[in-house]
Amino acid sequence: METPELEKTKKELYSETSLCYQCGKCSAGCPVVEEMDVYPHIVIHLTSLGMEEKVFKTETPWICASCYACAVKCPNDIEIPNIMTRLKQMALERGLKPKRNDIYKFHKTFTDDILRRGKVHEFRIMIEYNLRLGKPFKNAMLGPKMLMKNKLHFTPPKAVKGFRNWIKQISPKD
Amino acid sequence: MNKDEIAIYPGCSLETSSSHYLQSIKTVFGVLQIPFREIADWNCCGATSVKSVDQHLNLMLSHKNLALAEKQGIRELVVPCASCYFRLVGAEYELNNDEKLLEKLNNESDLPYKGQVKVRNILDFFVNVVGLDHISKYVKNPLNGLKVACYYGCLNTRVPIEKAFDTREYPMSMDEIVKALGGEVVDWSYKTDCCGASLFVTVNTIAEKLVGKVLKDAGLRGVDCVAVSCPMCQTNLDTKQDSIRKKYPVEYPLPVAFITQLMGVAFGCSPADLGFKKNFVPLGSIYKTRSLKNS
Numbered sequence: 001m002e003t004p005e006l007e008k009t010k011k012e013l014y015s016e017t018s019l020c021y022q023c024g025k026c027s028a029g030c031p032v033v034e035e036m037d038v039y040p041h042i043v044i045h046l047t048s049l050g051m052e053e054k055v056f057k058t059e060t061p062w063i064c065a066s067c068y069a070c071a072v073k074c075p076n077d078i079e080i081p082n083i084m085t086r087l088k089q090m091a092l093e094r095g096l097k098p099k100r101n102d103i104y105k106f107h108k109t110f111t112d113d114i115l116r117r118g119k120v121h122e123f124r125i126m127i128e129y130n131l132r133l134g135k136p137f138k139n140a141m142l143g144p145k146m147l148m149k150n151k152l153h154f155t156p157p158k159a160v161k162g163f164r165n166w167i168k169q170i171s172p173k174d
Numbered sequence: 175m176n177k178d179e180i181a182i183y184p185g186c187s188l189e190t191s192s193s194h195y196l197q198s199i200k201t202v203f204g205v206l207q208i209p210f211r212e213i214a215d216w217n218c219c220g221a222t223s224v225k226s227v228d229q230h231l232n233l234m235l236s237h238k239n240l241a242l243a244e245k246q247g248i249r250e251l252v253v254p255c256a257s258c259y260f261r262l263v264g265a266e267y268e269l270n271n272d273e274k275l276l277e278k279l280n281n282e283s284d285l286p287y288k289g290q291v292k293v294r295n296i297l298d299f300f301v302n303v304v305g306l307d308h309i310s311k312y313v314k315n316p317l318n319g320l321k322v323a324c325y326y327g328c329l330n331t332r333v334p335i336e337k338a339f340d341t342r343e344y345p346m347s348m349d350e351i352v353k354a355l356g357g358e359v360v361d362w363s364y365k366t367d368c369c370g371a372s373l374f375v376t377v378n379t380i381a382e383k384l385v386g387k388v389l390k391d392a393g394l395r396g397v398d399c400v401a402v403s404c405p406m407c408q409t410n411l412d413t414k415q416d417s418i419r420k421k422y423p424v425e426y427p428l429p430v431a432f433i434t435q436l437m438g439v440a441f442g443c444s445p446a447d448l449g450f451k452k453n454f455v456p457l458g459s460i461y462k463t464r465s466l467k468n469s
């Protein structure tokens with residue numbers, strides 16, 4: 001079932017992406033294009049054709065570093081990374097498993113951590129992310145160096161005053 | 175400028191991994207006689223993560239920060255981190271241009287926002303509020319031709335066009351500051367290229383490749399250091415240089431200084447007050463280069 005919210009998102013997506021005339025400038029200027037399985041301009045094209053289902057099967061929206069290099073270059077002012085973001089959200093809302101679950105898990109770990117105190121605890125995120133990923137030693141070489149330079153802190157930051165109450169106030173997601 | 179209405183939004187990384195940035199900002203503000211004040215009870219901006227998982231929460235986090243600032247009488251919210259700045263200025267823009275959205279968000283929380291806060295990038299603040307003349311007045315030890323590549327990274331300038339404080343593809347504000355300090359700036363190709371910080375943890379190899387390109391170009395120009403104003407850029411360019419230099423042709427180790435650290439050097443502040451200890455590639459070489467050029 002499509003919620004009215006989702007339908008609105010879809011309409012907006014179609015109307016924004018339909019401005020694209022496939023010049024390819026976005027892909028040409030994308031710093032991580034080599035790592036993507038589908039070029040950004042193709043993602044925009046597929047979306048404009050209402051074929052977002054196809055996009056959900058690609059890694060591109062997850063690889064996108066959200067650097068806006070493409071958006072700055074686009075002659076039609078299409079905010080490509082915002083579209084990538086909405087596509088990710090749509091896929092999640094439909095309950096699809098993210099094509100790059102490792103990257104999704106990081107964002108989720110980060111978000112969950114913010115919800116705890118209103119600020120992130122970088123050290124905890126690193127550990128928790130590795131655990132959720134099942135790779136406890138990912139980036140392990142960097143950890144000790146960062147700790148030594150006092151760049152990572154063992155102890156979490158103080159919770160933001162009133163944050164937990166505020167979270168309860170704002171409309172819950174589901 | 176009404177000094178009582180200015181406050182800094184430090185963001186999470188300035189409290190931990192990039193506390194040397196915060197420290198150098200405090201030191202430099204002291205020299206420039208700008209009262210240092212932080213917005214109270216701020217929360218994380220959400221970075222690139224929250225928006226990938228929950229767009230509503232993403233906007234609400236910024237709404238709350240802006241509403242808090244407003245309630246605390248802050249009208250100029252100065253943001254050092256490019257990622258926080260991008261989030262906050264984007265929210266400022268969105269909320270000021272969409273009454274319905276603002277009303278909707280205001281109804282959800284007991285902290286309503288009226289739209290009175292101006293979000294300022296720290297570079298914008300130094301150049302257009304504090305002023306280059308004011309900055310040059312305090313220069314005691316000019317950088318004497320220290321050769322600097324100013325690196326803005328991606329998000330500092332890629333804000334909604336109406337909010338831009340500098341050109342999006344070839345900005346100059348940081349260069350102007352370095353020049354006011356007596357440094358020499360170079361023209362180079364990677365000023366606004368992304369360093370891949372958002373993939374620093376997840377897809378390390380991509381981040382390393384992007385950093386490799388940035389550092390290689392800077393090295394080829396023979397600079398003494400790279401200047402940055404974003405904690406993400408600093409961490410990404412600085413902490414993994416050892417391993418990056420093994421894979422990519424970066425000529426020599428490049429110190430990566432916060433613009434406020436360079437300001438502090440020119441103002442005659444001590445390395446301890448500028449947090450030099452936290453930089454991976456030692457910043458001390460800046461002094462050496464300068465004395466060499468002095469003689």
Ligand code: SF4
Binds near residue numbers: 020022026044
């Ligand atoms: S730059 Fe803009 S118009 Fe050109 S292909 Fe990309 S999205 Fe389409």
Ligand code: SF4
Binds near residue numbers: 030068
């Ligand atoms: S925002 Fe994403 S798609 Fe656009 S240039 Fe950057 S990484 Fe590529």
